Amino acid sequence: MPRDTGFGNAACERYEALLEDYLSGELSGEDARVASEHWQNCAACRDALQNAAASSRLLRAAEPSRDPGPGFAHMVMARIRSAEEHDNAGSYANFWQPFVSLGWRFVVSATFAVGLLVSYNAGLGHRLQPAGTQVRPIDSTDLFAPEPAGAPASRSEVLMMVADNSHAKY
Amino acid sequence: MAASATALTLPFQSGERRIDDRELVRLSQNGTEAAFEELVRRHQHRVFALVAGILHRPDDVEDVAQQVFLKAYLGIKRFDQRAAFSTWLYKIAVNECWDYLRKKKVRPLVYEADLSEEQVSRLDGIVSSDRPPESVSARTETREILDRMLSALPEQDRQLLVLKEIEGFSVQELAEILDLNVNTVKVRLFRARGRIMETYRRRLNSAGKGHAASAANRKE
Numbered sequence: 001m002p003r004d005t006g007f008g009n010a011a012c013e014r015y016e017a018l019l020e021d022y023l024s025g026e027l028s029g030e031d032a033r034v035a036s037e038h039w040q041n042c043a044a045c046r047d048a049l050q051n052a053a054a055s056s057r058l059l060r061a062a063e064p065s066r067d068p069g070p071g072f073a074h075m076v077m078a079r080i081r082s083a084e085e086h087d088n089a090g091s092y093a094n095f096w097q098p099f100v101s102l103g104w105r106f107v108v109s110a111t112f113a114v115g116l117l118v119s120y121n122a123g124l125g126h127r128l129q130p131a132g133t134q135v136r137p138i139d140s141t142d143l144f145a146p147e148p149a150g151a152p153a154s155r156s157e158v159l160m161m162v163a164d165n166s167h168a169k170y
Numbered sequence: 171m172a173a174s175a176t177a178l179t180l181p182f183q184s185g186e187r188r189i190d191d192r193e194l195v196r197l198s199q200n201g202t203e204a205a206f207e208e209l210v211r212r213h214q215h216r217v218f219a220l221v222a223g224i225l226h227r228p229d230d231v232e233d234v235a236q237q238v239f240l241k242a243y244l245g246i247k248r249f250d251q252r253a254a255f256s257t258w259l260y261k262i263a264v265n266e267c268w269d270y271l272r273k274k275k276v277r278p279l280v281y282e283a284d285l286s287e288e289q290v291s292r293l294d295g296i297v298s299s300d301r302p303p304e305s306v307s308a309r310t311e312t313r314e315i316l317d318r319m320l321s322a323l324p325e326q327d328r329q330l331l332v333l334k335e336i337e338g339f340s341v342q343e344l345a346e347i348l349d350l351n352v353n354t355v356k357v358r359l360f361r362a363r364g365r366i367m368e369t370y371r372r373r374l375n376s377a378g379k380g381h382a383a384s385a386a387n388r389k390e
Contacts, residue, residue: 059335061302063309
């Protein structure tokens with residue numbers, strides 16, 4: 001059954017590949033017999049074959065692309081060498097890349113740390129110190145005196161103080 | 171592959187015997203740059219034809235063809251020779267063409283203008299007489315006219331017809347290059363033939379009408 005393609009000369013779907021083989025001169029044996037029997041009885045396929053043969057005549061009259069000539073291979077090899085050189089330069093850069101990256105990280109970290117220290121020294125540190133904190137002057141004659149008792153900071157310290165006091169009594 | 175490992179005089183250069191592609195590939199894989207250069211020389215024409223058939227932009231063909239061989243050179247160590255070198259190379263060429271068209275976002279050239287009466291009558295002579303033009307200049311001009319007509323077809327139809335009928339690739343080769351079933355290539359080719367002839371007849375008719383109109387004007 002011929003296809004409805006919207007343009008004329010449509011062959012039967014089943015025979016399209018055989019028609020192409022016939023055009024290329026590659027149809028022989030059983031395929032050739034079956035195809036020729038069909039074409040004798042199918043006007044659509046006969047028309048399609050004539051149409052296809054005309055297309056072949058038309059297209060084969062065109063000039064194919066020309067050989068680019070002997071210079072082309074030289075240009076290709078020059079491009080390959082250039083790409084390789086570029087690649088080698090890239091590999092050298094890639095080898096040092098982690099070290100360069102590490103160096104930059106170190107520089108940034110060091111700058112940040114120095115900045116922090118300078119700003120602390122310039123007064124920020126004083127402002128951050130709690131108001132109630134006092135610096136105890138060190139008496140040069142009593143270096144090993146016990147720390148003055150302060151208010152216990154936690155439940156554990158309270159219990160420790162109670163335990164110390166009880167031990168002192170006995 | 172080291173670029174320096176090439177200063178060899180190989181038999182294929184002196185013409186003593188022709189080394190086949192398989193041996194040249196093996197030599198290339200071992201770093202013999204001259205062997206690869208010989209492969210380029212052997213296949214440059216077909217790669218050019220293939221790229222020209224797909225791109226349909228003559229200005230870019232050489233650049234893309236060079237890129238194809240560069241890719242082949244960079245990948246040749248991974249080529250296991252299970253397929254023919256030419257098939258492998260043509261597949262690289264097809265992929266490179268698609269990449270190029272995608273990256274550049276270019277569409278194939280489309281000729282809007284109709285063919286002149288002279289051009290149509292030239293084609294008519296070819297179709298009816300079965301005598302192709304003999305001179306290169308006439309064939310080149312025919313190619314230009316046909317390119318105009320082919321640009322009216324769907325891209326795949328155009329490529330198949332150009333590669334098969336103009337550039338001389340076989341159905342088998344086209345199936346391998348384009349990753350299609352052989353039967354599918356045959357059917358698509360046959361249908362494309364119908365479409366190009368339909369386009370041709372439309373141009374023929376419009377040229378005939380133009381001719382009749384200009385004759386009528388001359389009478390007046």
